[in-house]
Amino acid sequence: MFNLAGNQLTSLAENNFAIKKVCLSTALVLGGLLLSACATFDENTQPEVKKLVVLHTNDHHGRFWHNEHGEYGMAARKTLLDKLRAQAKDNDQEVILLSGGDINTGIPESDMQQAEPDFRGMALLGYDAMAIGNHEFDNPVSVLAKQQEWAGFPFLSANIIDNASNEHAYQASTVITKGDIKIGLVGLTTTDTKVIGNPEYIGHLSFTKPSTAAKIAIDEMNKTQQVDITIAVTHMGHFVDAKHGINAPGDVTLARELPAGMLDVIIGGHSQEPVCMLDENDSDNNYQAGSACQPDKQNNTWIMQAHEWGKYVGKAEFEIINGEVTLTSYQLIPVNLTQMQRLANGQYKRSFIGEELKKSPEVYNFLLPYQQKGGAEILVAFATVNGLLNGHRTQIRNRQTNLGKLIATAQMQKVHADFGIISSGGIRNSIESGEVNYKQVLSVHPFKNRLTYVDMMGKDVEQYLMTVAAFPPDSGAFAQFSGVSFQVKDNQVSHILIKGQPIDNNRSYRFSLNSYNAAGGDGYPKLLDHKGFVATSYIDAEVLKEFLQSNSPLNVNEYQPNGEINRQ
Ligand SMILES: [Zn+2]
Known part of the structure; x- marks a missing residue:
């Protein structure tokens, strides 16, 4: 053990942060003597670097199971998430997993079971929080309450108000601690929900202006908590250069309307696209799976979205130094997406983009009975x-x-x-x-x-x-x-x-x-x-x-x- 620590000390001599960490962990094992020795190293400590990986998906729409080509699906997603978490651990990074909402509606096997496999599956995959999407109101709100129980993690929206009480109908924000990183989260839902949703289910709710609601929720959060990074999980759509047309304003408008620096990141959904930019206010409309993706940045806020259905897991790596948040890398990682290739003989062959992710047996076996039950119910x-x-x-x-x-x-x-x-x-x-x-x-x-x-x-x-x-x-x-x-x-x-x-x-x-x-x-x-x-x-x-x-x-x-x- 001494040897190991010694080696680490030599190899990391130029990195004060790492030295400090080594000393602390050694001190825990060996007691007071080393602790005092480490104090000397700490004298000229550089600012502490906190490292966070934000993983994200959105617009799942009932796709708990892979499609007929073996694309996406929660079992393969779990394998990828496990791999990314292990990598993060090796890099001293903390990990948070977020969703931009719209878990509900789209696949009969899921719809007929009120998305129980999807929400329970998300719990298995370790989701930390999600935005409430407009499709979360495709069922009576009693179903959403049940889904909240199945999931066990917070469903967030700061701009949905219960008309009777004039209070938040759902949790507006939360602070999640990962290691030594405090992450402030606020949720937002498109105001179009009022227009496109079922009045029977949402007649008792109002959807207020997202930027106003976000500002209030973030101010409120900052009163009691010192967070390292502030993230909005939203379900409002990404509209390039805020040109939202007949849609309600989306993430770009939100970022521009908030004071610069108030919000570090928006993890979005609803427009169901990979948000990958060619240039400022110029999106890559022909984004190819597996290629590099530059997320949008507006008014100092990063805006990210991972297309739809769990086709990708978005991976954003941040470094936080003295409250300064820096994005150091971003990737959209395909989950068993395939492409058609033309062979020499003129025929086409379907193949995975990158390496095939094996399905996690744990998640596969958990979801299989739901898939079978859903399949049988279609025939009732x-x-x-x-x-x-x-x-x-x-x-x-x-x-x-x-x-x-x-x-x-x-x-x-x-x-x-x-x-x-x-x-x-x-x-x-x-x-x-x-x-x-x-x-x-x-x-x-x-x-x-x-x-x-x-x-x-x-x-x-x-x-x-x-x-x-x-x-x-x-x-x-x-x-x-x-x-x-x-x-x-x-x-x-x-x-x-x-x-x-x-x-x-x-x-x-x-x-x-x-x-x-x-x-x-x-x-x-x-x-x-x-x-x-x-x-x-x-x-x-x-x-x-x-x-x-x-x-x-x-x-x-x-x-x-x-x-x-x-x-x-
Ligand atoms: Zn939506």
Whole structure:
């Protein structure tokens, strides 16, 4: 032991910090004599260097299991995290693991179990805290409370206020100590949650201005605690140069609105992208997995985001000297992502980018029963129908069908719209007579489009219908309707009735459609910038399931088109 210590002392002679550490650990073993000897070394000690590794993910969206190509998944992520923690230990670094939120919604196996495998999995992986994302409100708040228990680490948001008490609905901030490093954490949630969330679940909550809420929470924290580094875990999106368009302001706006130096790092989510910059306010939109990534920096605050689904673990290494925080390295580490390579014979082969991470047996075996249970639940019947709901490609792309009308009705009702539109390309299968399970629903709506709606004046509705009704049969664009009737002749639309009443040019109407069509898919007019446009967080398959379930046993004849759309 003496020998070892002696060797270390010689090799580290130029590094006072390391000497001090060696002395202290030796002193613990050998007692007072060495302690006093070390005091001499401490005389001209340089400022203490604290080293912290921040590991982060975001927008997990139900991906506790790997996909069919073996990409991502929490079992492989655990192996990577173990490796990174071991490396950090060797480098005298402390480690904190954070999430930018949106754990919920996206994969039926997870959704049907209220993301229990995901949250329990995060606990196994050692997450320290996360931001509350908008999708955390896809279920009643009682489910979120249950998820908080499964996770066991804090869910943070400083800008969600309970209207009844006028107080924070969730924990605003926390201080986590790792070794000798005190890390101040504050959480923030996009104010768009109010717009895109389900009013049933969030009607009692207000979402306040993030920078104001953050400043109050950080000031509050600093009153009682001396932290070494201040980090915001956020779920608000990264919008380059703060150009957030119709979205609520995101991380860049937050960094710019706070006093410089108040916030050292933002670990973000929501926009689901690797935040990698080419230059100031110029993001790398073609970021390739495995290549270098320069995070954004605004007003002295680093902004980081690790794409989505656990595809990457972000790794930021900091040195803290006298309260001065310096980023010394940053990496987005792919978790078993693959690429297609063209072989000499012209064929394509899929291979892992970098070395394949073996799945942690501990996490794999923990998650497997959930995966099996979720898989089985997809096959459980939840409704019955008394005839065929026709989504056959050659039918639904040529005429109105009962399934087209039913889906447009379901979507319309979900967002309290006056009428509903869906392109036939968004309906990929029929539902046969008899029992219905979620697997069948997913075969009708495999794309997980979000439900959107727009409030539009009658005269503009007429124009919109003119465009949409003109899409020819035998195409994915061919539209299915509910709640509206009209005649089409020579590409002109006339006799428009909405809910049985003639259309009024001067009143506003709401219609539902999916995010794909709203974004211009199938050549539909783009609505994303329309001032009355709202993208909800409802997924088309979920909306259809809910509708079938609540109308079961369902009489298919009630959805039989009745000449509402009269093409001459
Ligand atoms: Zn989100």
